[in-house]
Structure formats: structure tokens, C-alpha cells
Amino acid sequence: MPLGVRLPLSPLYLCVLYMLGGEFEIDLSIQRDTFKPAPDTYYYASGRAALYQILKSLKDKVTKIWFPDWLCHTMVEAAQKAGFEYDFYELSDKFMATVEALDAKDFKDGCLVLLINYFGLQDLTATAKAIKEAYANAIIIEDDVQAYYCFAEETNPYADYRFTSLRKTFSSPDGGLVYTKHLMPLATQPNTFAKYKIEAGVMKSHRGKEGIKDEDYLALFEKGSELIDENYDNVMSLDSQRLFAGTDLQRVKQKRQENAAFLLEGLKSLSVAPLIEVPKDKVPLFVSIWLEDRNTIRKKMFQNEVFCPVHWPLEGLPLKKGAEMEQHELSLIVDQRYTIEDMELIIKHLK
Numbered sequence: 001m002p003l004g005v006r007l008p009l010s011p012l013y014l015c016v017l018y019m020l021g022g023e024f025e026i027d028l029s030i031q032r033d034t035f036k037p038a039p040d041t042y043y044y045a046s047g048r049a050a051l052y053q054i055l056k057s058l059k060d061k062v063t064k065i066w067f068p069d070w071l072c073h074t075m076v077e078a079a080q081k082a083g084f085e086y087d088f089y090e091l092s093d094k095f096m097a098t099v100e101a102l103d104a105k106d107f108k109d110g111c112l113v114l115l116i117n118y119f120g121l122q123d124l125t126a127t128a129k130a131i132k133e134a135y136a137n138a139i140i141i142e143d144d145v146q147a148y149y150c151f152a153e154e155t156n157p158y159a160d161y162r163f164t165s166l167r168k169t170f171s172s173p174d175g176g177l178v179y180t181k182h183l184m185p186l187a188t189q190p191n192t193f194a195k196y197k198i199e200a201g202v203m204k205s206h207r208g209k210e211g212i213k214d215e216d217y218l219a220l221f222e223k224g225s226e227l228i229d230e231n232y233d234n235v236m237s238l239d240s241q242r243l244f245a246g247t248d249l250q251r252v253k254q255k256r257q258e259n260a261a262f263l264l265e266g267l268k269s270l271s272v273a274p275l276i277e278v279p280k281d282k283v284p285l286f287v288s289i290w291l292e293d294r295n296t297i298r299k300k301m302f303q304n305e306v307f308c309p310v311h312w313p314l315e316g317l318p319l320k321k322g323a324e325m326e327q328h329e330l331s332l333i334v335d336q337r338y339t340i341e342d343m344e345l346i347i348k349h350l351k
Contacts, residue, residue, distance in 0.1 A: 026201030047165030120147030173197030
């Protein structure tokens with residue numbers, strides 16, 4: 001069942017995709033099913049709210065968190081909001097945490113570390129196990145914000161907490177999920193940004209019709225984005241619950257995998273390797289590549305109506321790997337709104 005109206009890769013639309021974090025259009029004709037909460041899962045307004053609530057629940061045990069040196073600045077802001085100190089460890093060449101990297105940062109038993117599943121392409125079980133073997137009382141948080149299907153379909157018994165975000169992958173205006181066997185705070189305050197996101201998503205699905213202009217829904221998307229950081233203690237909205245319940249998860253998974261497989265074959269013909277290997281059983285958020293002349297190629301793509309995002313702006317953070325990625329990383333779009341023809345267009349403008 002389609003998640004919304006598929007739109008062409010126009011420069012304006014894809015600029016919105018990047019600037020506003022991958023906002024999806026919303027199709028109200030989707031059948032709504034009854035939302036059924038999963039066991040041992042807590043529901044908050046966003047991915048950053050989910051991390052904030054995890055940290056909030058740990059405040060009496062630990063007050064510092066170690067982050068990888070490539071991440072979105074909103075994770076750091078969530079830690080600051082929770083009153084945590086933080087530091088950064090260096091990632092390996094395969095974008096993994098290692099015991100050696102934590103040792104170099106004077107990581108001690110009982111400390112808190114965040115592992116990121118980049119683009120939904122990694123299995124962090126072995127990494128988490130190695131950390132637990134070296135530090136039996138370490139507290140491990142697995143960030144699956146880019147990896148909904150890993151969060152939902154796989155297990156990592158060595159991670160104490162796992163969290164994800166629905167709006168990165170689906171037509172859900174909000175929603176941050178935490179899976180843990182530990183007791184978590186329950187959010188009860190109404191979500192104040194979702195209403196703007198859902199109104200914007202519906203309008204976007206009707207763009208060009210009924211007198212709707214791009215600036216009409218862009219202003220609403222922006223308003224919703226401005227309010228996300230005021231919703232750390234807020235719950236996932238009922239609208240998002242209903243939209244998510246009506247989502248054809250298998251269709252989304254299959255479409256992303258098909259687009260990624262086609263794109264990878266095209267990259268092979270250009271002798272461009274993905275930054276992180278894309279296993280066939282994984283569901284990529286993007287296919288990430290490293291380009292020496294990224295900015296030149298990205299400008300050319302934009303001029304030809306293909307605009308792909310970069311992960312992530314540094315926002316003043318002292319990140320060794322992050323600084324390199326900010327200059328050279330490009331995230332190629334493979335999501336369920338697009339077709340093989342769109343993948344061909346991306347390959348064409350990478351040549």
C-alpha cells in the first residue's frame with residue numbers, strides 16, 4: 001500500500017528532503033489500523049527525546065556519556081539537556097567502536113557509551129559483546145535512528161538500551177522508540193510539533209493542486225522543526241501511531257532494498273564503493289559514498305535536479321571522523337518514494 005504520492009526528483013523537493021530532515025508527504029487515504037505497542041518499548045516524540053529519556057533514567061548511576069566522533073549534533077544536545085558530560089571516541093576504519101578506542105579515552109567500568117548503527121547497515125552485536133567482556137558493567141546504548149528494521153527485527157542482547165526514530169523512514173510526523181528491559185520514564189505531555197508536520201505532509205501530497213504552493217507547507221514543516229527541541233518530555237502523537245499502524249512495512253523494506261541493489265550496481269560501473277558495505281539483508285536509509293571532489297559533484301547534481309544530503313554538519317563539534325565526512329560524504333537516496341528510473345538519474349549525474 002503506497003505511503004503517499006510519489007514525486008519527481010525536482011530541485012525544490014529534494015532540497016526540502018535535506019533541509020528538513022527527510023520529510024515525507026502524508027496520504028490520508030491510507031487505511032489506519034489499530035496501533036499495538038510492542039513489549040518493553042517506550043514511545044516518545046522523537047529520536048532525540050528517546051535518547052534524552054534514556055539518559056534521564058540513568059542520571060543516578062552515571063553522568064557522562066562517550067559518543068563516536070561522527071554523529072548528528074542533536075544527540076549531543078540531548079545529552080546537554082539531560083545534564084550529562086560527554087566526550088568522543090574515535091571510530092575504526094569500518095565505523096565501529098573498539099575497546100582500544102575506549103581505553104584511549106580512559107573509559108572505566110560502569111561508564112556509558114553510545115554506538116551508532118550507521119545507515120541501518122551494521123550489526124553491532126559483536127562490538128557490544130566485546131565492550132561488555134572488557135567492561136562488565138558498561139552501559140551500552142545502541143542508536144538505531146537510521147536503522148528502524150534492525151531495531152524491529154534483530155536483537156542485541158549486549159545493548160542495554162536501543163532507540164530509533166520513525167520519521168526518518170516512514171510517513172510518520174513524529175515518534176521515537178526505546179527498547180529496554182529497564183524501567184523508563186513514561187511521557188504523558190501532548191506532542192506540540194506533530195500537528196504542524198502532519199498538516200505540512202498532507203499539503204505536500206497535494207502540491208500543485210487546490211491552489212497549494214510550496215511555501216505553504218514549507219512554512220509548516222519549519223514550524224514543526226522549530227518545536228522539536230521543546231518536546232523532550234512529550235509522547236508520540238496519536239496521528240503518528242495511526243499512520244505507522246497503517247504502513248506496509250514489508251513494501252517499504254522491499255522497495256528500499258531494490259533501489260539500493262540497483263544503485264550499487266551502477267556505482268560499481270563507476271568504480272565507486274559504498275562508504276559502508278550494504279548487506280543484502282539490511283534495509284539502508286541511504287547508500288553513503290565518499291567522494292574526493294564531493295562538493296563539485298554535489299553542485300552538478302543539484303543543477304541537474306538531483307539533491308542528496310550530507311551527514312552531518314559539524315555544528316562546532318570537535319569530531320575527527322565527522323570533519324572528514326562533512327567534506328567528503330554523500331548520502332544517495334534509495335527510499336520507497338522513488339523508482340529504478342530515479343536511481344538511474346542519480347547514477348547518470350555521478351558520472
